[in-house]
Amino acid sequence: MILDYIILQCIKKIKSERSTASIFHLLSGKRSAQTLQDANMYELTAYFGIYKGMHRSLFQQQIYELQKKKYITLDSQDNAHITGDGDAFLKKEEYNHLIKDLNGMEYTRNSDLLWLRLQLWIQTYTNIAHNNYFFVAITDNKEVQSWVKQHYSKYNVYIKEWLTGVYQELEYFLKQIDSLLADLFVERLSGYKKIGLTKDQLAKKYYVKETDIHIYQTIVIHKLIVHIESNYNNLKYIQCFYTDINSAEKFMTDSAKKTNRWLNKGFDLNHIAKIRNLKISTIQDHVIEIAFTDSDFVITQFVEQKTIDTIITAVKQLDTTKLKQIKNYLEGRYSYFEIRLVLAYSKTKAIGGE
Amino acid sequence: MEDLETLLYRYFGFNSFRTGQKEIIEDVLAGHNVLGVLPTGSGKSLCYQVPAITLGGAVVVVSPLLSLMSDQVKQLKARGFKDVVAINSFVDYKERHILFEQLETYKLIYVSPEMLQNEQLIKRLKLMSISLFVIDEAHCISQWGHEFRPDYLKLNTIIQALKYPPILALSATATPEVQADIITQLDELPFNKHVYPMDRTNIAFSVQNCQSKQDKINYLEEVLTTFPVPAMIYFSSKKEAELVARILDEKLRNLRVSFYHGGMDPLDRTLIQQQFMKDQLDVICCTSAFGMGIDKPNVRLVVHYHIPTQIESFIQEVGRAGRDGLSSVSLVLYAPFDDLLPKRLIESELPKEEQITSIVNALEQVATSDQTQALNSHTLIMERFEINEVQWRFLQFQFEKHDMIKKNQFMPIYNKRIEVIESIKQKIEERNHYKMKKLQEILAWVSGTSCRREQLFHSFQTTIKTPDFLCCDLCDFSFQKWEPLIKSSQTETTSWELELAALFLQQGAENET
Incomplete structure (x- = not known):
């Protein structure tokens, strides 16, 4: 649902x-x-x-x-x-x-990593606390495995303290959210003599559709990130699962990042297309992507201020973002690239629309 | 050097070797070529894992079972043996490159037969000292084996390229005919044979004739209500496995039922597997993808809701019951028309004879045109002619045999075309005929009238051991007489607060140990 x-x-x-x-x-x-x-x-x-x-x-x-x-x-x-x-x-x-706490664009990469770290860490520490060193890791992700390993080699004399600390902070967090979310979160965890439930099993147990289980799980992790970010100074333990992944770059395709680097060096679009052996339209796509992600990106290097104003006025009047409609309205005076770029720009500056 | 038993305990936690293991390991350590035929569940993998620890140099294990490979790597790592790696199609190009670079740091290298065709890998292996070359599932090398793998026929060239390291060929299902063929395919090298009987004395056999699907489900419900024991139920269809799992889960409130098949995501697969291992699940409805490399001791009942396509797979799957030696049962549910599903499966494993002419003609066109295409465009061929991966493997091998593919390039064969088409068609007919014969064997067994134990094992061994408990439904078995060990499993419902506290050893955690 x-x-x-x-x-x-x-x-x-x-x-x-x-x-x-x-x-x-x-x-x-x-x-x-x-x-x-x-x-x-x-x-x-x-x-x-x-x-x-x-x-x-x-x-x-x-x-x-x-x-x-x-x-x-x-x-x-x-x-x-x-x-x-x-x-x-x-x-x-x-x-x-x-x-309300979902923030996919911002969290999608980090939330997967945070969730896997948390799960593997809990599995590892609860098993080791019982002197059980033989267990099958719940994830094959090498990055996550080596993170947990590093954590263990640093804190292996403080296992009890860490378990208590993480427990208390997690419990505090879970108490603040919907109890169904808390149930799903805890049931999914694996540890000593406890193997987490699959999504299908959770769905059956809680009478929720399996597809929704997935969404709920994403929501808990996003809520956890919000919780960590806003209580940063009061959380001694669980913030460490998140801090070092938070510095990841803003979301942009790798190819657009490359184009951005060339732009910053002062090359024009035709030139970049030639160097990178790509079509000019592809490079234009990158420019639009950059305009969306980087609010400081200056688009007047591609369109005049007057053009920007004209297009924004048209968008407001038409109340649409359909490119063809806008282009026709402006009697074909501006290219699709120009219109798309202005649309991108106006979104990041929160003008136009609404 | 510490003795083998000490080593066994230190690395694997076992106090003693199972039948055959020690004999094979000692022979391997002495540098002989060994052919080992051991029943499923007897710990075949230990026969090369122990040498991997003691021998200098690296042990290479060729295995066609990708999921088994990664399971074993995980388990070995969990036990603290870290110098182990699996190289197969799951490893992406970049990662593979890094693995090849540091190959000599590994002591145990699992590799798929396809990957052994990689020249770069062979080059690397040639630079290393290979102390043992293991051929797992060795029956795949034989055309008469039920799981013939064309790539296995190329193993002798690789062994030659590696300057004949000692070989260990292992199988759980090789008839005397197949054993002889394995040695022939390995250039008739001298082999010490260790063949152990397949029959397990603690498993009783039973076949139940049913009228319909519904009838099967009702019977299962009845059996599992009377005997709430750890059970595996084998299906040939993923959909049906899921469906029956749902029905049983609803009907059998005191048992925890779930399903497992190759179509599930990897994390869910690991979770289900681990739940079953830790007795958090009682009944698992699965396809043949489940069970490889799983060593759960207390499976009391193995049911075949669908029959497999040949006796060998059946024996292997039944072998997952009662590894702890306690009384266990194999139950086959058979309904009218149950022979249709395996027949369809067999047909899907080979391309249709009618397709061959058009495929060969199309490839000839590619080969004679100016642009020579790389073989990795085989996905295009597969799509165009609607053939699956298994069918392609067969075709590729045939094409290589007839010089239509050389070094991953299509080559023109001109006037040889008709001859090649006929030859491939004939091969398909032969294989189909052979597989149908294998299917007839298991069908005959299902409808048999004399001791099932004797009928099942007579082609593998000359004498059958006396069963420890009951024999089969044609001798003395009936469910009324069965007295398995039944442990009550209680699922308590608690709150997340209690569960989290228990997991993190907070409060009351002390009285647990």
Whole structure:
């Protein structure tokens, strides 16, 4: 149900300007320029990558169910339109208290790492505290394994203190959140003589859909990150699972990062396309991605201030982000690249739209 | 050097060797080539893991079972043996490169037969001192083995390239015919044979004829209600395994039932496996993907909801019951038309004869055109002709044999085309015929009328041991007479607060040990 709710919210914000596939890419966190732009453009960054590894067929099933419930209709281009019933379901705001801490764009990478570290650390320390050194690690992730190893080699004389400390801080955190979230969190953990439950098992036990289990799990971890960030000075133990991953770079595709480096060296777009042996349109995509991610990015190196103003006025008047409509309205005087760039710019500066 | 028993205890936690292990290990350490045929569950892997610890140089293990490989690597690492690595298609290109660079730091190297075709790897291995070359699942080398792997036929060239290190060939299911073939394929090198009987004296056999799916489920429910014991139920279909697991879980409230198959995500697979190992789960509905490398001692009942395609797999799967030596049962549920599913499986393992002409013609076109394509475009061929990975493996081997593929390039064969097409078609017919014959064997066993134990093992060994408990439903077995060890398993519902505290050894944790 919560996944339905989130998908419905995406459909509403996208205003039928994109196909449902774009929502699938958003939720599964596809690192393409298009998906990152969509996330920014439609203010859906909170949901970016909150359901990694989702199968396409599973997503289609969700869309089908929304259709069956008459919350949405689909047109011939596979663009979804929200119905009155769908709107009413959203208005109930049933899940808002759960969703409000989601911050996919910002947390998606870190949250996976944090969750794996926490799970493997707990498995390792509780087993070792019982003098059991033989257990099958719940994750093969080398980065996570070596992090736990390092932690252990540093603190192996203080195992009891660490277990108590992490326990107290986790308990304090879990007491503040929805009890279902706390249940799911604890049941998933593995440790000495306790193997965590699979998502399928959790779903059965708590009468929640398996797809929702996934979303709930993402929510707990995002809430935990918010908790750590806002209580940083009071948390002696659990903050260490997070601090050193927090410094990760802002989200940008690797290719866009490269283009950005060339731009900073003062090369123009044609030149960069030649050097990197890429099409000029690809480099333009990168520029737009950079404009979305970096709020200090100066776009007047590509479009004049006058053009920017004209396009923003048009967007406001039309109340749309559909490129073709904008282009036609401005009688084709500006290229798609210019329009997209201005749209990106206006999003980061929070002007236009609304 | 410390004696083998001390070493066994230190690294593996066992006090004594199981039947055959010590004899094989001593022979291996003496530098002989050894062919070992040991029943499933007898700890075959120990036969090379112990030498890997004691011998200088590296031990290379060729195994076709990728999940077994990574399970064993995990378990060895968990036991503190760190110089172990698995090289297979799960390892991505970048990581593989790094592994090759530091290959000589490992003492135990698991490798898939496909990966052994990698020239870079062979180059690396040639620079190292290989103290033992292990061929796991050695029956795969034989055309008469039920799991024939074309890549295994190339092992003799590799052994030659490595200047003939001592060889250990291991199998759990090699008939005398297959044993002889293994040695032939390995250039008739001198081998010391260690063959141990397959029959396990603590497992009784039973076949239940059912009328329908529903009938099977009802029967299972009845058996598991009377005997709430750790059980594995084998299926040939992932979907059905999930479905029946859900039904049983609902009906059997005092048992914890779950499913396992290759389509699940890796973390869930690890969790289910570990839950079953730690007795947090009682019944597992699974496909053949489950169980390899799992050494759970107290599985009391192994059910075949679907029959496998040949006796060898059946014996292997049944062998997961009663490893602790206590009374255990193999139960086969058989309904009318149950022969259709394995028949379909067999057909899907080979390309259709009608496809061959068009595939060969298409490849000839690629080969004679200007651009020669790399073989990694095989995914394109697979897509275009709708053939699966297993079918492609077969075709690739045939193409290599007929010089249509050389060094990963398609080569023109011109007027030899018709001859090649006929030859491949004939091979397909032969293989299909052979597999259908194997299927007939197990079907005959299911509908047999004399002692199941004798019928099952007579092609593997000459004498059958007397069972410790009951024999089979055609001799003396019935569920009324079965007296397995039943431990009550209680699932208490607690709050997350209590569970978290227990996990972190807070409060009341002291009275646990």
